[in-house]
Amino acid sequence: MSKNCPICNTQIxxxxxxxxxxxxxxxxxxxxxxxxxxxxxxxxGVDSVNEFENIDDD
Ligand SMILES: [Zn+2]
Known part of the structure; x- marks a missing residue:
């Protein structure tokens, strides 16, 4: 089974x-x-990074 291009859905x-x-x-x-x-x-900044890290920890 062939995959298709994610952009135009033509066979890759x-x-x-x-x-x-x-x-x-x-x-x-x-x-x-x-x-x-x-x-x-x-x-x-650092605050945004920390937010993502906290979400990951949960
Ligand atoms: Zn394409």
């Missing part, structure tokens, strides 16, 4: 796995980068 090409093409790989990468850049890093 091994060369570009897990995507169907370099273009879709770039689209996914752009999503990651845009998401990272959209985070206001000035507001993420």
């Amino acid at each position: 090409i091994i060369k570009f796995a897990p995507f169907c093409s370099n273009r879709c790989a770039n689209v996914d990468l752009s999503k990651w980068l845009n998401g990272a850049y959209s985070i206001p890093t000035d507001e993420i």
Whole structure:
């Protein structure tokens, strides 16, 4: 059973796995980068990190 590209749902090409093409790989990468850049890093400090650690401990 073959997997499909998570971006456009076309059958993937091994060369570009897990995507169907370099273009879709770039689209996914752009999503990651845009998401990272959209985070206001000035507001993420030690306090935010501690909150996540506390949740993990629970
Ligand atoms: Zn694709």
